[in-house]
Amino acid sequence: MDVQLFVDLQDRLDEASTLFESIKTAVKDLNKTCRLTSAKLAKAHAVPQAQTSEITDSVSPQFAEIKQKISELRSLIQPVTFYKYNDMWSYAMQTACALTVFTVYLKHGRLASPEDIEEYLGPKVNVSNGEVTEFVITIEEYLHGVVSLFGELSRLAVNAVIVGDVGRPLEISRFASELYSGFQLLNLKNDMLRRRFDSIKYDIKKIEEVQYDLRVRGLTS
Amino acid sequence: MSDNDCQTETRQPKKQRFSKPAAAPSTENMTDSKRAIIESFTFYRDQLDAHYDQRERVIKISRDVTALSKKIVFSLLRITQEPAAKVFKDAEQKHSAVLDLFAKMSVELQGSNGYKYNRQATPGLQEYIEALGLWFFLRDNTLISKEQVEEMIGSKGAKVLVTDDDYVLGISDLPGEVNRYCINAIGKGDHEAVRNSLMFLRSLKEGINLIMTSGRIRDLNKKLDVLDSSLQKTEQAYYSMSIRGSEMQTVNSAAAAGEPMVIG
Numbered sequence: 001m002d003v004q005l006f007v008d009l010q011d012r013l014d015e016a017s018t019l020f021e022s023i024k025t026a027v028k029d030l031n032k033t034c035r036l037t038s039a040k041l042a043k044a045h046a047v048p049q050a051q052t053s054e055i056t057d058s059v060s061p062q063f064a065e066i067k068q069k070i071s072e073l074r075s076l077i078q079p080v081t082f083y084k085y086n087d088m089w090s091y092a093m094q095t096a097c098a099l100t101v102f103t104v105y106l107k108h109g110r111l112a113s114p115e116d117i118e119e120y121l122g123p124k125v126n127v128s129n130g131e132v133t134e135f136v137i138t139i140e141e142y143l144h145g146v147v148s149l150f151g152e153l154s155r156l157a158v159n160a161v162i163v164g165d166v167g168r169p170l171e172i173s174r175f176a177s178e179l180y181s182g183f184q185l186l187n188l189k190n191d192m193l194r195r196r197f198d199s200i201k202y203d204i205k206k207i208e209e210v211q212y213d214l215r216v217r218g219l220t221s
Numbered sequence: 222m223s224d225n226d227c228q229t230e231t232r233q234p235k236k237q238r239f240s241k242p243a244a245a246p247s248t249e250n251m252t253d254s255k256r257a258i259i260e261s262f263t264f265y266r267d268q269l270d271a272h273y274d275q276r277e278r279v280i281k282i283s284r285d286v287t288a289l290s291k292k293i294v295f296s297l298l299r300i301t302q303e304p305a306a307k308v309f310k311d312a313e314q315k316h317s318a319v320l321d322l323f324a325k326m327s328v329e330l331q332g333s334n335g336y337k338y339n340r341q342a343t344p345g346l347q348e349y350i351e352a353l354g355l356w357f358f359l360r361d362n363t364l365i366s367k368e369q370v371e372e373m374i375g376s377k378g379a380k381v382l383v384t385d386d387d388y389v390l391g392i393s394d395l396p397g398e399v400n401r402y403c404i405n406a407i408g409k410g411d412h413e414a415v416r417n418s419l420m421f422l423r424s425l426k427e428g429i430n431l432i433m434t435s436g437r438i439r440d441l442n443k444k445l446d447v448l449d450s451s452l453q454k455t456e457q458a459y460y461s462m463s464i465r466g467s468e469m470q471t472v473n474s475a476a477a478a479g480e481p482m483v484i485g
Contacts (some may be wrong), residue, residue: 005366006428012385017437020337072225082335084384110254113261127264132333139265178255189273 004149019087022076027089030069034095042100044106045159049168052106059103066096067122074123074135075086082132093137097145098120102152105194109171111149111179117142140193145211147183150176157210169210176207256334275329279341282326286345289319289364290352294398297355301405301414305359312356316373319349323379335382343387348384349374350391355398362417364392364425386438393444396422396451403455407462422452 037059044055073089098178100120104112114125117137153176160168180200188194214220242417251259296311326345350370357365367388374381399418406414426448433441 002364003424003428003431004365005364006431009367009385009389010432013432013437016385020437080333081336082333084339109260125266129268129275131331132337139268143265175254178252178258181255182258185262186257186266186272187270190261 008174019076020088023085023088025078026069026073026076027092030066030089030096033062033065033069034092034099037066037099038095041102041106044102045155046163048163049160054168056103056107059099063100063103063120066099067120068120070096078135079135082135085202086138090138090141092147093141093206094144097137097142099145099166100146101145101149105149105152105175109175111146114142117145119208143186143193144196146179147193148202149179150200154203156209161210166214169214169221171195173207173211176204180204273335276338276341279326279329279338282322282329283342283345286319286322286326287348288343289315289322290348293319293352294355297352297359298398298402300359301402301409301411309356309360312352319372320374320377320379323374323381324377326380327379330381336384339382339384339387343384343390344380346381346383346387347391347394350388351394351398354392355402356423358395358399358421359402362421364421364428388437389429389432390440390444392425393441394447395425396448400451400455403435404458407458412462412466415455415459415462419452419455422448422455426452 012025040059040062043058044052047055070093077085097117101112101116103120104110104116112120114127117125121135121137123135125139125142126132127139127142153172157169157172160166160172183197183200186197188197211220241337263317292313293315296308299311300308322345326342330342348367353370353373354365357363357369367383367385370388370391371383374383399422403418406418429441429445429448432438433445
């Protein structure tokens with residue numbers, strides 16, 4: 001038997017593990033930047049709606065940094081091996097999407113489109129099931145980012161009342177239920193996205209409870 | 222009372238997960254923002270469905286490849302009972318059917334989809350590599366290379382991604398089959414077969430140990446345990462055969478010298 005066969009194989013595996021380490025480092029950097037951004041953005045919960053633009057403006061340098069980190073990661077990946085390593089950064093990318101989705105909602109009161117994501121983060125969202133010829137954000141990563149918005153919305157409904165924005169929960173509730181009806185169209189398999197989808201209803205319920213409390217006390221018309 | 226309320230409230234929404242609308246609701250009488258959401262999510266649903274379907278197709282083909290590859294292994298193992306030419310011809314026929322499956326699989330695994338669905342394709346691939354590996358061992362007494370595997374898959378034009386992991390995991394399943402062959406060969410008194418098996422397993426173990434240092438192949442550790450036990454079994458079998466062989470020689474030479482046989 002030829003030992004050379006195994007020596008060659010070992011060389012290839014070593015090469016792969018060098019790349020693996022570089023990706024790991026890039027993902028760690030991306031995660032760190034995302035956490036920082038998340039902390040800054042969370043301040044939006046503590047201020048009245050009129051002041052949220054200050055918060056969203058304050059995170060734009062953070063988004064530039066996220067974009068930079070993603071492009072560093074992107075430079076490591078050959079398109080054909082995209083899915084070989086995708087799992088390694090998928091979670092970080094979901095977080096980056098979630099940050100974008102929340103920011104776009106705070107700014108414009110609407111759902112961030114794949115085009116918004118591209119503008120904020122750099123790579124295109126691959127909404128189709130076609131082959132990948134460049135580094136992309138997968139549709140699952142985007143949808144994970146969107147699911148995360150429900151948690152933010154339910155918190156925001158509660159916090160709006162705290163800062164005296166009693167009209168805001170109704171607006172949040174309308175938007176959340178529109179978005180939920182979108183998710184209900186998906187035929188999800190038993191994966192992480194499905195589990196997170198199943199918990200959306202608890203966020204919806206929380207938002208409805210806020211509205212109920214306001215209505216019952218005659219605080220909204 | 223409040224406990225009761227809470228229970229009914231949390232139980233009710235659970236039912237919703239079974240009552241998903243099959244088609245997009247009519248977009249009349251909707252606000253613009255809702256219409257936009259429904260339209261994009263209808264599109265996402267179709268794309269996700271296409272992805273799940275494709276994944277399912279790969280799983281099915283992979284399962285069929287596994288079943289056929291196992292049949293190839295079984296017919297190859299009959300080599301100690303039947304003429305080699307017949308056994309190889311039999312394997313060839315089954316192999317042709319596997320190649321047709323690979324042609325189908327190849328359609329699903331173009332470009333980036335190779336890695337996207339590799340997790341679904343790998344069980345079939347590993348089983349196939351094991352079958353091919355046994356075939357090459359029995360025919361040429363060599364270990365099949367990854368390039369040879371790719372060549373075989375492509376012999377009818379299919380192009381299926383074989384990763385290094387697929388290859389290593391495939392050949393590390395070989396010891397079990399080689400050991401089986403070896404045990405059968407002992408029954409037939411085929412010394413050369415037993416010697417070949419042992420040599421083959423020893424160098425396979427050396428080789429796999431070599432790449433273990435670069436680590437990171439999933440499940441390889443488990444397979445290495447099987448390799449070790451197969452190797453031990455084969456060595457034990459060879460040992461017994463050698464002992465009995467020298468015994469027989471003593472007996473035979475004693476018989477030839479006309480001395481009475483000592484039993485017990």
